[in-house]
Amino acid sequence: MNENYKPLLSYSKEELTDLFKTLGLPAFRAGQVRRWVFSRKTDRFSQMSDLSKDLRAKLTELFARPKSGAEPAKLIANGSETVAAETFDYDDSLYESRVVAKSVSDDGSEKLLLEWRDGRRVECVLLRDDRNHRTACVSVQVGCAMGCVFCCSGMGGFVRNLTRSEILEELLRLNALLPQDERLTHIVVMGTGEPTLNLDALLPALAEATSGDGLDIGNRRVTISTVGIPAGIRKLAEANVPYKLAVSLHAPNDRIRDAIMPQNRIHPIAEVLRAADVFFHTTGRRVTFEYVLLDGINSSVDDALELARLLRNKTAIVNCIPYNPAPELPYKTPSNATVRRFVDALEGEGIQVKVRFRKGDKINAACGQLRWSLREKE
Numbered sequence: 001m002n003e004n005y006k007p008l009l010s011y012s013k014e015e016l017t018d019l020f021k022t023l024g025l026p027a028f029r030a031g032q033v034r035r036w037v038f039s040r041k042t043d044r045f046s047q048m049s050d051l052s053k054d055l056r057a058k059l060t061e062l063f064a065r066p067k068s069g070a071e072p073a074k075l076i077a078n079g080s081e082t083v084a085a086e087t088f089d090y091d092d093s094l095y096e097s098r099v100v101a102k103s104v105s106d107d108g109s110e111k112l113l114l115e116w117r118d119g120r121r122v123e124c125v126l127l128r129d130d131r132n133h134r135t136a137c138v139s140v141q142v143g144c145a146m147g148c149v150f151c152c153s154g155m156g157g158f159v160r161n162l163t164r165s166e167i168l169e170e171l172l173r174l175n176a177l178l179p180q181d182e183r184l185t186h187i188v189v190m191g192t193g194e195p196t197l198n199l200d201a202l203l204p205a206l207a208e209a210t211s212g213d214g215l216d217i218g219n220r221r222v223t224i225s226t227v228g229i230p231a232g233i234r235k236l237a238e239a240n241v242p243y244k245l246a247v248s249l250h251a252p253n254d255r256i257r258d259a260i261m262p263q264n265r266i267h268p269i270a271e272v273l274r275a276a277d278v279f280f281h282t283t284g285r286r287v288t289f290e291y292v293l294l295d296g297i298n299s300s301v302d303d304a305l306e307l308a309r310l311l312r313n314k315t316a317i318v319n320c321i322p323y324n325p326a327p328e329l330p331y332k333t334p335s336n337a338t339v340r341r342f343v344d345a346l347e348g349e350g351i352q353v354k355v356r357f358r359k360g361d362k363i364n365a366a367c368g369q370l371r372w373s374l375r376e377k378e
């Protein structure tokens, strides 16, 4: 077993090249290994067939995941839609996690529940659509401290940040679900956790995902979604990241937002909107405001009109998301007619609106729901 285990994905291109040089290996070998990982979707050193047997053995010794002895997880929910868990017992896997559960929806969405070597679990989702978009939705933390009342991810509280290699591994695992001639086209950082509280891991992972010899996903096809932490939004603006920003607003006033998003009691709407303005003026990129529609809570025509007043004179777009219900929570999806009236009222006030219809509701696609339903180890 490799006692000083440091996963391959924790090395940037430069770091890997330096390591190879230190080991007396030609620098171009680092590029070869990266091509296997990023372009050819390989997750085992033994499959890197254009490397010598000795080099493959060396890579396994350096980077392969130590055996953990963990038993395959016992599946406790989700019946036939969930596949049996992997074990950790691959001798030469470059991944750190194992797949505990995989669920597939009729609409082509696939969700993976990954377990890391410390037994902690996160979800990530592959979303397919008829525009040939292949979107990865990734988590950035195990659990979440933000406590949004409609979200399963917040139910167990915050556990820890994911590392850069763990975030990258989510992307690679989702990419590998696609046929060899397809690859991810978009990334949304909208899974579990608050991205702006883990930028030190997230930004290097996204840099790999968007680099030409990484996953080569266009910068503008990456969206970071925040609950609305003003300092985090300003940090993204100062860093002038080339990605899109989405802010989860979910309410037209502080009274409703306080009730469904406890974070609002610390950073009320006005503060969040000021930070979003800074992002727009610094980067020139329009901010998307996410708005999950909860029946009877934030989805009336009056709510829409109040939201329109809030966003008047802003270069912004509102992304309305009819709530994806979770059996563990009491919230309901509004009727199609209610959604229509809400959208019409916003558009009538000159606000640009998109409606994102639910995908993957057969696979516990609500944020954190699969992890929560299979929470045996948490």
Ligand code: SF4
Binding pocket: 144, 145, 146, 147, 148, 151, 152, 153, 154, 191, 192, 193, 194, 227, 367
């Ligand atoms: S919606 Fe996002 S920010 Fe809110 S609790 Fe869930 S994961 Fe955290």
